[in-house]
Amino acid sequence: MNDETRTNSRKDRRRESEKLILQAAEKVFSEAGFGGATMQLIADVAGLPKANLHYYFPTKEGLYRQVVQKIFLDWLKAADVFDNADGPIEGLGAYIDAKMEISRRHPEGSKVWASEVMHQAPVIQDYLETTLTEWTDGRIAVIERWIEQGLMDPVDPRHLLYMLWATTQHYADFNHQIETLNGGAPLSDAQWEAAKQSVKQIILRGIGATPA
Amino acid sequence: MNDETRTNSRKDRRRESEKLILQAAEKVFSEAGFGGATMQLIADVAGLPKANLHYYFPTKEGLYRQVVQKIFLDWLKAADVFDNADGPIEGLGAYIDAKMEISRRHPEGSKVWASEVMHQAPVIQDYLETTLTEWTDGRIAVIERWIEQGLMDPVDPRHLLYMLWATTQHYADFNHQIETLNGGAPLSDAQWEAAKQSVKQIILRGIGATPA
DNA sequence: CCACAGCCTGACCAACTGGTCAAGATTTTT
DNA sequence: AAAAATCTTGACCAGTTGGTCAGGCTGTGG
Secondary structure: OOOOOOOOOHHHHHHHHHHHHHHHHHHHHHHHHHHHOOHHHHHHHHOOOHHHHHHHOOOHHHHHHHHHHHHHHHHHHHHHHHOOOOOHHHHHHHHHHHHHHHHHHOHHHHHHHHHHHHOOOOOOHHHHHHHHHHHHHHHHHHHHHHHHOOOOOOOOHHHHHHHHHHHHHHHHHOHHHHHHHOOOOOOOHHHHHHHHHHHHHHHHHHOOOOOO | OOOOOOOOOHHHHHHHHHHHHHHHHHHHHHHHHHHHOOHHHHHHHHOOOHHHHHHHOOOHHHHHHHHHHHHHHHHHHHHHHHOOOOOHHHHHHHHHHHHHHHHHHOHHHHHHHHHHHHOOOOOOHHHHHHHHHHHHHHHHHHHHHHHHOOOOOOOOHHHHHHHHHHHHHHHHHOHHHHHHHOOOOOOOHHHHHHHHHHHHHHHHHHOOOOOO
């Protein structure tokens, strides 16, 4: 009767369960923080008994670590648009669009990351010191090249990056505040478009960006 | 022998103890989040027995509520510079300076606020709907006037405000990440000055602000 | 000097937490 | 078909948490 799920090898089922748990965990951690989240609640959201959850992820900290790592990798990947760009208008414009889209579709991840960093990054400090540092240095070099080529004003690339991160992630981390100030309703398609346009307009004009 | 503290009426002592506890609580809440913070740890930081803490603040939630309220009021007060300004360069410039200074001197408060909003503002939702909404509408009117007067480009005032909040508070909420990317050291005086200048430069130029 | 109201605190408790485990169910391999 | 490996779960435990409370302490007004 029930053969809707065909190719179910033990490995497949395991992967599905782990993904289910990770999704539930991301949601619960983003809503309650690490300290406020409970394994019982994560299990309930995932629709599994708590003991089963511990079978796949022995400790709460280990589960949390995997959630944060996944978020960080997704976020890094989305930043590739930066590389294949000829100038700031194209590159930064696409970067802003990409990060705003993530903030709209997956605000939970951004919140977990923000929470982790705010609490002194007890779990992903090594990522900050290695991967993130390297990534940042690379993009700073790109921006400096654009400045040398006269494609934008001389601006401290580091603070420009912080501004991009802060602004785009704000729409995820503070979505509740933004919704409240929007009369309690989520931003509409048109409002999201206006937000993207506003951010791009102010920043690109702010750095005096010109077409490549 | 010990008469350094002279006028110690019971009311004065009470006020001092409450302030001491509130400061300790703000620190602990900012470091561990509401769920991760414990009354025992707050008591230790304040140097008081836990039972004494419960004498002044019967419940953890009540203590947390007062911490968040105090932060919100301080933050609102610091925004007065907005009002007495003739144009965007003066007004927004002073606002950015003020908020950057708060981020530098009191990052804990900003973190507690961010945490509260990220978790759907369970405690200060009414403030968002009343005080913050009114404040925001008022500043939007000011910005719209500046636009009408031709002192700046037509920009969506709401998204401009979000950008200001996001960027300035980022230096508090993500100070750990910023420090790590700064080689593990806090920003120096000169670096803070550069940060302020960069933010003001990009935003003020981004909105095409001209002197009043 | 006393009495009284407010302040302080060690000891205690019920509720909840992350984590364990043994016994069974299920699937894969032989 | 039977043994081996993997998965599932209810019951359980030790540690921690927010919160209580009785009894002692302290300063103040009479």
